[in-house]
Amino acid sequence: MLCKICKKEKPIAGFLGLCRECIIEKFDESLAIIREAHKIAREAYRLPAFPPKAKNGLACNTCGNECKIPKNSFGYCGLVKNSNNKLIRLAGTPEKGLLEYYYDPLPTNCVASHFCPASSERGYNLAVFYGACNFNCLFCQNWFFKNLTKKLGPLVSASSLAEAAMRSDVNCVCFFGGTPDVQIMHAIKASELMIELKKPVLRICMESNGNANPALLKRFAELSMQSGGCIKIDLKFWDERLNIAITGISNKVSYKNFEMLAEFHKERREPYFLYASTLLVPHYVTLEEIKNIASFIASLDESIPYILLAFHPEYKFSDMGFTSKEFALKCLQVCKKAGLENVEIGNKHLLV
Numbered sequence: 001m002l003c004k005i006c007k008k009e010k011p012i013a014g015f016l017g018l019c020r021e022c023i024i025e026k027f028d029e030s031l032a033i034i035r036e037a038h039k040i041a042r043e044a045y046r047l048p049a050f051p052p053k054a055k056n057g058l059a060c061n062t063c064g065n066e067c068k069i070p071k072n073s074f075g076y077c078g079l080v081k082n083s084n085n086k087l088i089r090l091a092g093t094p095e096k097g098l099l100e101y102y103y104d105p106l107p108t109n110c111v112a113s114h115f116c117p118a119s120s121e122r123g124y125n126l127a128v129f130y131g132a133c134n135f136n137c138l139f140c141q142n143w144f145f146k147n148l149t150k151k152l153g154p155l156v157s158a159s160s161l162a163e164a165a166m167r168s169d170v171n172c173v174c175f176f177g178g179t180p181d182v183q184i185m186h187a188i189k190a191s192e193l194m195i196e197l198k199k200p201v202l203r204i205c206m207e208s209n210g211n212a213n214p215a216l217l218k219r220f221a222e223l224s225m226q227s228g229g230c231i232k233i234d235l236k237f238w239d240e241r242l243n244i245a246i247t248g249i250s251n252k253v254s255y256k257n258f259e260m261l262a263e264f265h266k267e268r269r270e271p272y273f274l275y276a277s278t279l280l281v282p283h284y285v286t287l288e289e290i291k292n293i294a295s296f297i298a299s300l301d302e303s304i305p306y307i308l309l310a311f312h313p314e315y316k317f318s319d320m321g322f323t324s325k326e327f328a329l330k331c332l333q334v335c336k337k338a339g340l341e342n343v344e345i346g347n348k349h350l351l352v
Contacts, residue, residue: 001319004033011283015041015316016138016245020284023245030245038136038248041316045146050248051076051134058082062092063134063181064211064253077132077182078149091132092183094158097190098131098148099183101156101164110174111207111232112275114344115305118203123171126164128187130177134211136248137236139281139317145178158186162193165202172203172229181212184220191223203229209236209247210254217257221264225273232275232307233258238292242284255296262300269303277307277346280323280331290331294338302339308332310347325351 001012005022012019016037023030039049052075057068060080067075069082079091079098091098104127107119118125131148133140148154165173173194175187191204204227206220224231233254237243243251258276265274276297278285290308297304308331310323328345335343345351 005029011321013138013284013317014319018245020242020286024239024241027241027245034245037138037316041138042136045078045150046074047078047146047149048074048076058085058087060087061213062184062216063213064257065134065249077134079132079152079182090152091155092186094186094189096155097158097161097183097186098152098154099128099156099161099177099186100131100148100154101126101128101161103127103167103170106171108174110205111277111307111309111346112205112230112272112305114307114346115272115275115342116230117271118172121171123169124167126167126170126173128161128173128175128180128190130175130180130183130187132182133178133209134182134249135179135209135236138246138315139279139311139320140315141279141312142177143315148178158189159193161190162197165190165194166197166199171201172205174205174207176207179209179211180206181208181210181217184212184216188216188220188223191220191227195223195227201228203227205229205231207232207234209234210257211249211251212253212257214253214257214260218260221261225264225268228271230271230273230275231261232277233261235276235278235293235297237285238289238296242289246281246284259300262304265301265304269301272303272305272342274301275305275307277309279309279311280328281311281317282321282323282327287330287334291334291338294335294340294343298339302341304340305342305344306335306340307344307346308335310345310350312347312350322350322352
């Protein structure tokens with residue numbers, strides 16, 4: 001494909017039409033192309049192209065996007081509306097969580113399974129898939145969640161979810177999606193109820209992009225820590241320009257929240273509390289990106305597990321290739337050289 005900026009033939013995602021180098025070196029020139037790509041991707045689901053920042057809009061502080069929603073319009077996630085200057089939460093409250101859940105036999109394909117004690121247990125994980133997100137990853141591996149956002153269903157209360165977790169053979173709960181961040185109030189209430197029901201073993205975990213309201217994420221972290229669970233944050237890119245270009249959103253909040261969660265990890269390294277992961281997207285995630293992310297994690301705590309995930313071509317990056325085994329192994333060595341003690345390659349069956 002020809003990059004729309006440098007006009008050179010490069011292995012790039014055709015939908016975005018930009019090479020990594022131009023995104024970084026000519027970011028201002030790339031912005032119009034970036035914005036158009038995200039607008040097209042999201043308009044099919046009737047979602048705003050970018051987080052609204054209306055001068056007189058109503059503020060939603062549920063997640064790191066901090067939308068300011070204009071009158072009779074939606075927030076970025078599609079779950080919050082300014083209805084005649086009144087903020088209406090259509091989902092993500094304790095009463096209404098936009099999600100699907102199912103019982104997943106242990107051991108699951110959880111990103112943290114390399115290190116989690118549940119991987120050696122019999123029983124089930126209650127997998128809670130939230131149907132909304134505050135990123136717009138053009139390579140999203142679970143992009144079908146957008147259909148849940150569009151139809152705004154099914155809706156499940158926190159109390160109903162807590163009851164579902166009380167099945168005798170359920171050992172853990174994992175909130176993921178989409179991302180739990182835009183419905184974290186629902187996840188917090190469900191977790192509080194699960195802990196109140198005092199089941200002997202019920203680890204409460206989360207997989208997130210980290211773009212959460214810091215105070216709400218801290219509250220969930222307290223509950224997860226109390227239950228013996230863990231939190232996994234997907235650090236998608238190191239360079240903020242790449243994050244904006246390919247996810248539509250800055251990664252500043254994600255990294256700040258990761259630093260906060262690292263303090264919890266220092267209090268409980270067994271079993272590990274905090275995990276990081278990065279999807280090895282060909283030609284956009286480079287060794288330099290991995291080196292910077294690994295060095296950042298190691299600067300906080302060298303014991304934090306880091307999982308390098310093999311990429312499967314999906315969504316708007318369906319024309320990209322799979323991650324090569326050679327590249328994944330090089331990333332592994334870079335991480336170890338940066339000082340990380342616990343690094344694994346995930347999705348090994350996808351490597352070519």
